[in-house]
Amino acid sequence: MIESKKEIKDLELIKKFKDSVLNCVNLMAKFELVEFFDSVKNKLSAKAIDLNVCTEILNFGMMMGECVGELTLVINSPSPCLYKRVLILTIGHLMVKLFNIEDKEKRANSIMARVYKHVPNGSERLLSIIALKLDSNLKSGLRYESSEVDTLNDNLSLLFKVYYYQPKCIDRLNDLPILKWSSILRVEQIKYELNTNYSQIVSDLHLIEKLRGLEITQRFIQIVKSVKIEDLLLKFIVTKFRKNEWDLNDKVLTLIETNKNASEWIEVIKKFDLESKSKALTRSEVIDEMKRLEANGEINSYVKKLIERNETGKCIIELCLDKLDTVYKNGSSLFSNMKKKIEEYEKSEISEWTKFIVFNFSGRLANISTGEGKSLITIWTSIAYILIKGGNVDILTSSEILAERDSLESREMFAMFDISVTNNCDSLANADENVRKQRYSNSMVVYGDIGSFQRDILLSKYFEKEIRTDLAGCLIIDEVDSMCIDNICNTLYISHQIADLTYMKHFYCLIWHAVNNQDTQEYTEENVQKVKKYVQSLMDGSYFNYPSNLQDFVNRRLEVWINNAYVAKHHAEEGNHYSVLSMGKKSGEAVINDLQTGVEQLNTQWSDGLQQFIQLKHLNRLGEESLKAIFMSNYVFFTQYKGNIYGMTGTLGASIERDLLAKAYDLDFFQLPRFKKELNIKQDDWLVANKCQWLEKINHDVD
Known part of the structure; x- marks a missing residue:
């Protein structure tokens, strides 16, 4: 007999209910769920809830875990809206567990109160989705830091507004993590406020909001709502703002706000924009x-x-x-003689001018665009720190070349304030530890790349070299994101040579020959084992002549070497992962590229034989493998400065990256606008299938 759709649905519901009951029974001993289960059963018997709601409540009981007693009290109370109150209590419990902040109970209770107030009765599906999303985050091990708690709060506040006039949006929200809901919700809100279905206008406004901020975008929307304007005209204006052809600012909005004739807006904005972009900001x-x-x-x-x-x-x-x-x-004494050159002032005079400026924060990073004077800001921050707080300053650059260049170019400006400056990584410094020791002791400001600073810390601490006894009082970093985020896990190793390792060259050559044989040239686990078996057979036959004390070392490394031989052959790309030098003493040699900055790492080598296989690939002189003795990670290096870190970059990242930096190094942040409006125009992105279409698109745009 064929069952009806309703019967099938009922059977599925009963099965789901039985599964939930069994799960609760399994957890009873752990969380003492007997009273909770009886309360749910009584409500079901009294027909206060149906089987579907009963099943859901049992599931939420499992989410509550050891706090299920609170849920039991809610179920036993005579108050209305039982299912809604169960859901809100569960959401609050999950938030407390998820939040990794000091006042988590207070924040969770505040959000719960807002949920109860703004979510209408009959919206249990929405609350259920929120609870399930939070539970999924909790089970995955995710924890919400301060910015993520703020994001959740903002998303839920926006959700309650949008849900009122667009309840169907929850179908799309169900496919996204809860912290990513803002985009869909904000688009729906803009669409509703403008009463338009023109998706291009809505998406452009949403993008403008990300770049220019919520307040100014919302003001523009309110102005548009107050006038009669055609969609095509609005699309034209919004596209100009989105592409940065026109700058959206308060003065522009004031102009169009006072002009109720929207057809005149184009000329008004164009004229003002032309005048304003030629002036520096006040x-x-x-x-x-x-x-x-x-x-x-x-x-x-x-x-x-x-x-x-x-x-x-x-x-x-x-x-x-x-x-x-x-x-x-x-007419301060500092400026009493206007003809006096700045280098002629005494430090005491300059201190008088700067005495009310205080470095009263632990560290701060700035998002400053390219071309806005980051090098000068670095110099003046160093000078201010030395004059106000005293002590020395380390300045970290992304490469040895930049460190050497900047230390030379800044020397004249530092000299105006009787501040000595040097670097720790030019050819003289790299060749002689005594040169570096003298520079550290005689200079107040030291430029260098991160490896050079780490090297001298390790040599001083573990090898009793006394190159540098103390760190500087603060660290100023150029390109913060590259070193503090992209390369946070990078580690500097001080390696040492062991004479016996020269015998390993025979192994490298044989392995390289084997992975280039016709029957084992492709990387597979089977081929790795074939090569390993082949090499071991030659070892057993005394083909190799090497000290017996290296036997265990070879046995441990053999498979790693073979894998790295395949990496060198198939995956390590010249021009991407490494470069082959074309001039200088190391001409023809392969050197590692920093993938974030593109800088060649002349003093860095890959480990576990990979460097040697790259050398064989390019017919370089084969060197010995170095073994690591002591090491320092980038993260540990930065923490040595105890939060006294100041830095700049053009790409500081989103709130997640900022949270990482704030938590790791005790820092805060700010963004400095350009001193003049941007003149560049942001063109639309295009994704094409192949190079021919790509070239055609370029040709079309140029024409």
């Missing part, structure tokens, strides 16, 4: 730009107190700059 405009990104989770939220304006309309930064102006205009 002090007040710089602060206005910074305030665009001060909302929770945005980069300037960390310095909100510095850019928050008081009743006089000025923030701390502006008041500080005003004070500097006053010192200058009132």
